[in-house]
Amino acid sequence: MINRVTIIGAGNLTNSLLTAIHRNRFSYKIDVVDTNKEKRSNLKKFNVNFFSSYTDIMTESKLIILMVKPNNYIEVIKEINPLLSEKMIVVSFMAGIGCCSIKNKLSQNIPVVRCMTNITISDSESHIFYHMKPFSKNIAGILIKFFGTFSKLKKCINEGDIDKITALYGSGPAYYVYFNKIIKDVFINMGFSKKDATIFTNDLMHGTSKIIKNNKNSDDIISAIASKGGTTQAALTELKNNKVDSMILKAIKKAYKKSKNILEK
Numbered sequence: 001m002i003n004r005v006t007i008i009g010a011g012n013l014t015n016s017l018l019t020a021i022h023r024n025r026f027s028y029k030i031d032v033v034d035t036n037k038e039k040r041s042n043l044k045k046f047n048v049n050f051f052s053s054y055t056d057i058m059t060e061s062k063l064i065i066l067m068v069k070p071n072n073y074i075e076v077i078k079e080i081n082p083l084l085s086e087k088m089i090v091v092s093f094m095a096g097i098g099c100c101s102i103k104n105k106l107s108q109n110i111p112v113v114r115c116m117t118n119i120t121i122s123d124s125e126s127h128i129f130y131h132m133k134p135f136s137k138n139i140a141g142i143l144i145k146f147f148g149t150f151s152k153l154k155k156c157i158n159e160g161d162i163d164k165i166t167a168l169y170g171s172g173p174a175y176y177v178y179f180n181k182i183i184k185d186v187f188i189n190m191g192f193s194k195k196d197a198t199i200f201t202n203d204l205m206h207g208t209s210k211i212i213k214n215n216k217n218s219d220d221i222i223s224a225i226a227s228k229g230g231t232t233q234a235a236l237t238e239l240k241n242n243k244v245d246s247m248i249l250k251a252i253k254k255a256y257k258k259s260k261n262i263l264e265k
């Protein structure tokens with residue numbers, strides 16, 4: 001039973017997860033259920049079983065991984081409820097849906113683990129944060145065995161930390177890409193072609209992320225680029241004067257507020 005896993009939802013995050021799983025030559029059998037039949041072709045390269053409806057095969061899985069949008073979760077729980085048993089573990093990657101909300105909709109006492117990661121999980125170096133209450137060493141071991149081969153697992157004692165991680169880490173790649181896009185548009189604004197602007201900004205992002213990875217201290221990196229009275233310093237001072245840092249803090253706090261209860265209007 002332990003070697004079978006069902007993933008529900010074959011969207012963006014599942015694609016990233018399967019990319020990592022595929023590279024690691026897994027011994028697990030992976031079944032993916034997505035009501036959108038068109039998703040079947042996207043998954044061909046991953047060598048997984050695709051189902052466009054819920055079948056008894058799910059009863060053979062130990063882990064049931066929820067990868068649908070939060071607004072679809074109630075219908076999903078209704079569908080899977082009859083197929084679940086207390087030997088299974090429900091693992092949710094959905095933003096903003098608490099463990100209790102899921103547990104309360106299940107008709108049996110099934111452990112629910114709430115997880116968060118982001119689409120960079122495909123490159124095998126990302127974190128998966130997880131929370132469960134009560135904590136079970138046995139369940140943690142099962143999660144580590146499965147997810148630990150392609151990601152770094154980090155336990156969150158408080159569920160509130162998962163909400164914070166959702167705003168910072170789950171959404172995080174979008175913030176960097178947004179900044180990348182701003183710089184690209186500035187290249188274009190200053191007369192560079194769209195093609196060159198894309199190449200140059202992507203080089204910038206890629207090269208900088210490698211430097212960040214090898215140098216832990218942001219101030220050291222900045223001071224290696226910005227000299228007093230120089231060009232970089234002029235730009236950084238303008239950003240500081242315009243309080244870009246507090247604008248970003250405000251923006252991420254909006255995401256955090258949303259992640260505490262995503263379905264609240």
Ligand SMILES: NC(=O)c1ccc[n+]([C@@H]2O[C@H](COP(=O)([O-])OP(=O)(O)OC[C@H]3O[C@@H](n4cnc5c(N)ncnc54)[C@H](OP(=O)(O)O)[C@@H]3O)[C@@H](O)[C@H]2O)c1
Nearest residue numbers: 009010011012013034035036067068069070072094095170
């Ligand atoms: N994307 C990210 O960067 C990211 C990061 C962290 C966490 N998450 C979380 O991960 C979850 C999935 O996100 P995503 O971006 O991968 O979503 P997505 O691309 O929209 O994928 C969800 C898939 O589930 C399908 N679906 C809808 N209802 C279903 C049902 N009843 N049964 C089975 N499948 C159903 C959807 O089909 P249709 O196309 O027909 O709707 C779609 O193919 C979300 O809860 C999100 O909060 C995402």
